[in-house]
Amino acid sequence: MTYWDQEKECMARDNLEKLQLRRLKETVFRSYAFVPAYRAKMDAAGIKPDDVNTLGDLQKLPFTTKQEMRDNYPFGLFAVPMSEVVRIHASSGTTGKPSVVGYTRKDVDTWADLMARALVSAGADKRSVIQVAYGYGLFTGGLGAHYGAERLGASVIPASGGNTQRQILLMQDFGSTHLACTPSYALFIAEVMHDMGIDPAGLKLKAGIFGAEPWSEQMRTEIENKLYIKAYDIYGLSEIMGPGVAIECPFRTGLHIAEDNFLVEIIDPVTEEVLPEGSLGELVITTLTKEAIPMIRYRTRDMTTLSNGECPCGRTHVRMQKVLGRSDDMLIVRGVNVFPSAIETVLLGIPGVEPHYMIILERQDNLDIMEVQVEVSEDIFSDEVRKLEDLHKRIAKELESNLLISVKVRLVEPKSIPRSEGKAVRVKDNRKI
Amino acid sequence: MAKQISVFLENSSGRLAHVTRVLGDAGINIRALSIADTSDFGILRLIVNDPDHAYKILKDAGFTVSETEVIAVRMPDSPGGLADVLDQISEENINIEYLYAFLGFAGGDALVIFKVEDIKKAREVFEKKNINYVEAQDLYKL
Numbered sequence: 001m002t003y004w005d006q007e008k009e010c011m012a013r014d015n016l017e018k019l020q021l022r023r024l025k026e027t028v029f030r031s032y033a034f035v036p037a038y039r040a041k042m043d044a045a046g047i048k049p050d051d052v053n054t055l056g057d058l059q060k061l062p063f064t065t066k067q068e069m070r071d072n073y074p075f076g077l078f079a080v081p082m083s084e085v086v087r088i089h090a091s092s093g094t095t096g097k098p099s100v101v102g103y104t105r106k107d108v109d110t111w112a113d114l115m116a117r118a119l120v121s122a123g124a125d126k127r128s129v130i131q132v133a134y135g136y137g138l139f140t141g142g143l144g145a146h147y148g149a150e151r152l153g154a155s156v157i158p159a160s161g162g163n164t165q166r167q168i169l170l171m172q173d174f175g176s177t178h179l180a181c182t183p184s185y186a187l188f189i190a191e192v193m194h195d196m197g198i199d200p201a202g203l204k205l206k207a208g209i210f211g212a213e214p215w216s217e218q219m220r221t222e223i224e225n226k227l228y229i230k231a232y233d234i235y236g237l238s239e240i241m242g243p244g245v246a247i248e249c250p251f252r253t254g255l256h257i258a259e260d261n262f263l264v265e266i267i268d269p270v271t272e273e274v275l276p277e278g279s280l281g282e283l284v285i286t287t288l289t290k291e292a293i294p295m296i297r298y299r300t301r302d303m304t305t306l307s308n309g310e311c312p313c314g315r316t317h318v319r320m321q322k323v324l325g326r327s328d329d330m331l332i333v334r335g336v337n338v339f340p341s342a343i344e345t346v347l348l349g350i351p352g353v354e355p356h357y358m359i360i361l362e363r364q365d366n367l368d369i370m371e372v373q374v375e376v377s378e379d380i381f382s383d384e385v386r387k388l389e390d391l392h393k394r395i396a397k398e399l400e401s402n403l404l405i406s407v408k409v410r411l412v413e414p415k416s417i418p419r420s421e422g423k424a425v426r427v428k429d430n431r432k433i
Numbered sequence: 434m435a436k437q438i439s440v441f442l443e444n445s446s447g448r449l450a451h452v453t454r455v456l457g458d459a460g461i462n463i464r465a466l467s468i469a470d471t472s473d474f475g476i477l478r479l480i481v482n483d484p485d486h487a488y489k490i491l492k493d494a495g496f497t498v499s500e501t502e503v504i505a506v507r508m509p510d511s512p513g514g515l516a517d518v519l520d521q522i523s524e525e526n527i528n529i530e531y532l533y534a535f536l537g538f539a540g541g542d543a544l545v546i547f548k549v550e551d552i553k554k555a556r557e558v559f560e561k562k563n564i565n566y567v568e569a570q571d572l573y574k575l
């Protein structure tokens with residue numbers, strides 16, 4: 001097994017926890033001293049930095065939400081003067097103001113290091129040619145992956161997102177061995193490659209590092225079969241750092257969270273109660289080394305489970321399962337919680353069905369109607385009505401038995417569902433509430 | 434035996450117009466056509482003069498297309514003509530998935546396109562019973 005930083009990645013748990021506690025105390029102290037919003041929250045909760053003496057004391061501290069980042073727009077949560085900030089990123093807010101994050105020189109350095117760690121975990125080394133097809137800009141994906149790949153000593157192709165035919169040309173001509181982008185964009189690239197009549201077997205591409213949106217195991221299989229690569233899930237979010245917070249190892253039984261830098265909990269998104277290991281809930285992250293914008297108990301909105309069991313790769317860091325969905329992407333349809341990713345999982349479980357779908361929500365006579373549009377690929381098309389009707393019924397039945405609500409399924413022509421070059425938009429909520 | 438082109442259509446007449454326009458622009462002649470329509474979607478079935486070309490044209494235009502083996506049977510265009518053929522087919526336990534008629538066929542005979550479960554068996558039966566089926570190359574030329 002190859003590691004980037006074996007000492008940290010394989011640290012004995014008791015030593016790791018000592019390191020975490022020391023870093024947690026420092027983070028809490030700095031946040032209280034330098035961020036008025038944190039101080040106000042802690043004062044209101046009657047907590048002083050000195051009250052944090054064990055890792056368990058973390059639970060005494062108030063949560064931090066995306067809303068607080070908006071309320072303190074743009075730099076209100078920064079713990080350092082702007083003269084110390086060397087980089088600013090922002091996450092696109094679908095509603096309201098974006099959340100803005102800053103990085104000190106050391107933050108950028110830590111991030112590059114963690115990203116290099118992630119790339120090594122996904123099998124890259126200094127001989128790799130890494131094509132970064134995440135967007136460069138305010139979004140953390142592009143520059144995050146870029147700095148990590150440079151830190152590793154690999155050759156970076158800063159392709160950024162979009163211009164798919166050029167991406168494919170770069171892969172062919174520059175011999176990219178690794179592709180970093182969103183999983184839906186990887187599928188889109190595979191499709192365009194197919195349309196261009198290019199056989200991915202002729203490429204040097206070996207692996208992909210895919211993240212920035214939830215994706216399913218079936219989607220992984222699909223990407224791997226279409227591009228002939230190994231697909232690794234990477235996790236990160238700009239509020240915490242960017243990509244590189246967690247990464248799969250070659251055993252791919254979850255994503256190892258860089259616990260020397262992040263402290264994680266799972267909570268019930270409604271009651272905010274901390275849940276025991278193995279429970280499905282919202283991931284909450286506390287940063288341990290961030291200087292510019294320390295985050296205490298940040299509610300990621302990402303739904304997952306954690307497991308502490310030993311991993312054959314030798315890394316001791318806790319693993320999170322693939323993100324099941326966002327607690328705020330969660331659709332509430334007739335009172336039932338529905339994750340778009342669960343719909344994807346069902347569809348991909350039906351042979352021949354492509355992961356191209358669209359969820360349309362309407363409200364008729366105070367009743368929610370959920371329509372799922374599924375593209376009819378050549379694999380599932382039949383000249384016989386009965387066979388297509390059977391398929392139609394099967395999709396509806398499997399969706400209903402998995403989601404526990406009735407679903408109207410509509411078969412649509414291929415490519416009638418818009419393809420995404422970034423994050424996939426799969427829900428159209430037309431309900432007027 | 435003949436090749437039929439089948440096209441998936443979302444239930445909209447605009448899409449049908451689009452298919453026929455795409456084929457027309459490519460100089461492809463539609464010889465027979467049927468639409469199987471449900472409340473949710475439609476399947477357009479076509480016999481054309483150049484099925485392989487039509488398949489490629491439609492696929493390039495973004496449609497979901499398939500090629501299906503069908504069999505075209507020539508029968509007298511008189512009352513009971515089709516019934517006689519159907520009787521003979523059912524005697525031999527050939528399952529018909531669907532059938533439709535050919536457009537404007539000259540010569541006083543009618544031409545019906547059959548999709549059967551077992552096309553090889555159907556062909557043998559037709560030969561045995563002297564049912565007059567039309568070979569593909571002749572059919573596309575009609």
Ligand SMILES: [Zn+2]
Nearest residue numbers: 249311313315
């Ligand atoms: Zn591992």
